[in-house]
Amino acid sequence: xxxGRLTQVDExxxxxxxxxxxxxxxxxxxxxxxxxxxxxKVYEQICNVAKLPGIVNAAYAMPDAHWGYGFPIGxxxxxxxxxxxxxxxxGVGFDISCGVRTLHTTLTRAEIExxxxxxxxxxxxxxPVGVGSTGHVLLxxxxxxxxxxxxAEWAVKQGYGWREDLERIxxxxxxxxxxxxxxxxxxKHRQRQQMGTLGSGxxxxxVQEVTQIYAAEIATQFGLKQGDIVIxxxxxxxxxxxxxxxxxxxxxxxxxxxxxxxxxxxxxxCAPLTSDxxxxxxxxxxxxxxxALANRQIITHLTRMVFERLAPHARLRLLYDVSHNTxxxxxxxxxxxxxxxxxxxxxxTRAFGPGHPELPEDLREAGQPVLIGGSMGTASHIxxxxxxxxxxxxxxxxxxxxRNMSRRQASKSWNGRQVVDELAGRGIxxxxxxxxxxxxEAPGAYKDVDAVVNAADRAGLARKVARLQPVICIxx
Amino acid sequence: MTKSxxxxxxxxxxxxxxxxxxxxSAPVTTTTINDAACRFDLTPLEEEFLLREFSPKGAxxxxxxxxxxxxxxxxxxxxxxxxxxxxxxxxxxxxxDSVRSDKTITVACREQDRELLLVDWLxxxxxxxxxxxxxxxxxxxxxxxxxxxxxxxxxxxxRARHELAVEPKGATFTELxxxxxxxxSWLAQCVIDV
Numbered sequence: 001x002x003x004g005r006l007t008q009v010d011e012x013x014x015x016x017x018x019x020x021x022x023x024x025x026x027x028x029x030x031x032x033x034x035x036x037x038x039x040x041k042v043y044e045q046i047c048n049v050a051k052l053p054g055i056v057n058a059a060y061a062m063p064d065a066h067w068g069y070g071f072p073i074g075x076x077x078x079x080x081x082x083x084x085x086x087x088x089x090x091g092v093g094f095d096i097s098c099g100v101r102t103l104h105t106t107l108t109r110a111e112i113e114x115x116x117x118x119x120x121x122x123x124x125x126x127x128p129v130g131v132g133s134t135g136h137v138l139l140x141x142x143x144x145x146x147x148x149x150x151x152a153e154w155a156v157k158q159g160y161g162w163r164e165d166l167e168r169i170x171x172x173x174x175x176x177x178x179x180x181x182x183x184x185x186x187x188k189h190r191q192r193q194q195m196g197t198l199g200s201g202x203x204x205x206x207v208q209e210v211t212q213i214y215a216a217e218i219a220t221q222f223g224l225k226q227g228d229i230v231i232x233x234x235x236x237x238x239x240x241x242x243x244x245x246x247x248x249x250x251x252x253x254x255x256x257x258x259x260x261x262x263x264x265x266x267x268x269x270c271a272p273l274t275s276d277x278x279x280x281x282x283x284x285x286x287x288x289x290x291x292a293l294a295n296r297q298i299i300t301h302l303t304r305m306v307f308e309r310l311a312p313h314a315r316l317r318l319l320y321d322v323s324h325n326t327x328x329x330x331x332x333x334x335x336x337x338x339x340x341x342x343x344x345x346x347x348x349t350r351a352f353g354p355g356h357p358e359l360p361e362d363l364r365e366a367g368q369p370v371l372i373g374g375s376m377g378t379a380s381h382i383x384x385x386x387x388x389x390x391x392x393x394x395x396x397x398x399x400x401x402x403r404n405m406s407r408r409q410a411s412k413s414w415n416g417r418q419v420v421d422e423l424a425g426r427g428i429x430x431x432x433x434x435x436x437x438x439x440x441e442a443p444g445a446y447k448d449v450d451a452v453v454n455a456a457d458r459a460g461l462a463r464k465v466a467r468l469q470p471v472i473c474i475x476x
Numbered sequence: 477m478t479k480s481x482x483x484x485x486x487x488x489x490x491x492x493x494x495x496x497x498x499x500x501s502a503p504v505t506t507t508t509i510n511d512a513a514c515r516f517d518l519t520p521l522e523e524e525f526l527l528r529e530f531s532p533k534g535a536x537x538x539x540x541x542x543x544x545x546x547x548x549x550x551x552x553x554x555x556x557x558x559x560x561x562x563x564x565x566x567x568x569x570x571x572x573d574s575v576r577s578d579k580t581i582t583v584a585c586r587e588q589d590r591e592l593l594l595v596d597w598l599x600x601x602x603x604x605x606x607x608x609x610x611x612x613x614x615x616x617x618x619x620x621x622x623x624x625x626x627x628x629x630x631x632x633x634x635r636a637r638h639e640l641a642v643e644p645k646g647a648t649f650t651e652l653x654x655x656x657x658x659x660x661s662w663l664a665q666c667v668i669d670v
Contacts, residue, residue, distance in 0.1 A: 067541060090649075094645040131569055131641070132609055132635060132640065200642045242645040246599050246602075267650045408545070434639060434641055436641040437642060440641055
């Protein structure tokens with residue numbers, strides 16, 4: 001993207017003044033290099049988001065923004081239902097409630113080294129991963145609806161994980177006001193064999209080492225110290241979310257004109273929050289959020305079973321679980337007035353600052369853990385929400401690195417076997433059903449996650465706390 | 477699923493004339509075949525035969541998108557462009573040549589808007605792939621008015637034999653285009669979320 005098209009507000013903030021049908025400005029966060037590396041489509045898409053009815057303050061793009069469908073990935077926008085605000089299936093994404101959860105292990109790198117290979121093999125064996133993999137948990141109609149209504153809370157009740165986990169999950173593990181009846185039978189059918197599966201693409205389970213601490217006090221509050229081993233799980237709502245996204249993208253595109261919405265582009269399909277389609281999508285999307293939370297909860301249980309066998313003294317407590325493809329009703333202060341707004345975060349992480357009432361008590365002083373996934377073989381980061389981001393981005397930060405190369409280019413540039421061997425040489429064990437998948441996800445195909453996280457930190461969206469390096473990666 | 481050439485070759489005098497005329501008016505394009513069909517009053521079956529025999533074979537490709545993958549199918553007819561786009565979809569997951577076409581499944585969708593019909597078609601394949609745990613390598617599409625019916629031929633996913641890359645989540649409206657090009661051929665494309 002040509003930075004000359006933007007007004008630079010400060011080193012990490014860039015602005016596009018409203019022109020034409022834009023109702024609000026667009027604001028992009030990032031340093032000059034990150035912005036220059038963004039596709040022109042990000043400019044086009046974030047300006048289109050700024051044209052949607054009921055948008056509040058501005059349309060925001062995070063430092064890892066890239067070309068998505070409808071909204072850019074890394075896009076944040078809040079809508080006021082009382083002022084004709086809309087909800088957009090493309091503003092959430094097909095992988096509804098895709099997110100990251102990180103678990104402590106109480107183990108150190110030295111303790112993990114002797115069992116590393118067995119751990120990698122066992123995790124790969126126990127956790128379903130990759131195209132066509134099926135889960136061990138099969139749901140009937142009744143249990144499907146219970147799962148969609150209660151999320152991780154349902155999973156814990158079934159024996160997958162601990163009661164205390166729920167406090168460390170957004171919405172306490174259960175997204176309220178989910179409507180299983182708004183979820184089609186096709187979406188439920190698509191999910192039936194996929195509970196407790198990682199999926200493919202950029203989804204993974206990683207065993208990681210804390211290699212750097214940036215903010216000692218917050219790290220202590222998060223329970224992190226250098227040399228600790230943690231586990232991060234990155235996946236979403238699987239087939240159920242994909243099908244809901246598919247169905248509502250179309251119904252929103254078809255009904256937009258009936259609601260008097262002029263779509264800048266059909267891909268921006270949306271519906272008024274107060275319309276039947278809008279309400280139905282909200283209910284279905286919330287059910288998909290519960291599906292994602294239950295899914296990560298089941299995978300957590302499977303992970304604990306493996307550790308129980310290979311490192312029985314380890315205790316895998318949940319640090320936090322945060323989703324980065326959602327639309328959530330939140331309280332925000334706009335022009336000095338508190339309002340309830342529907343905040344879309346597509347490839348963006350909620351980052352509530354210290355004192356936020358939604359945070360669990362023992363994290364309230366530190367701020368919300370913001371979990372930023374790397375790509376296979378590269379670092380991940382843990383940040384903490386800060387109060388300033390409330391005004392900057394409706395309390396949102398980046399979610400990852402973003403690709404800088406298409407899958408096709410990547411599979412031509414790397415050989416999967418070589419990538420696995422090279423990473424093994426650096427002490428990182430990869431287990432994946434697909435060497436082509438590994439090539440497409442090669443570390444070099446992604447942007448530099450450190451640069452993205454630095455920009456988020458400097459822009460004031462969240463604060464850097466710890467850097468994690470992969471030790472084992474189970475890849476879809 | 478496919479019939480032999482002979483069984484579909486109509487044996488009419490007009491067709492023979494059209495073939496001679498086309499041979500003289502090379503290069504043969506979709507447009508010249510359409511001309512020949514008018515000039516020699518060919519039946520739709522005869523025109524389809526010519527399109528299949530003379531037109532360049534359909535083709536598929538992936539086009540660039542930052543995070544996801546664009547699929548593009550081209551062909552001498554709307555149906556062939558849809559079939560080729562479907563092959564491009566399979567190629568996101570695995571090499572279509574590695575997929576046997578042992579089992580056939582029929583799908584149907586109805587949509588007036590051709591572009592939405594493409595999205596429905598690709599989503600119907602994605603849904604069938606996931607719920608039947610299959611991959612497909614041959615597609616036969618018929619479109620009549622707003623109705624698409626198709627036969628998918630494929631086999632169950634074999635994780636040992638198929639080199640599986642990534643699962644498609646859904647077809648999007650991004651870069652969505654279904655159109656007839658200047659040379660008479662058809663193009664069908666969109667971005668697939670993976």
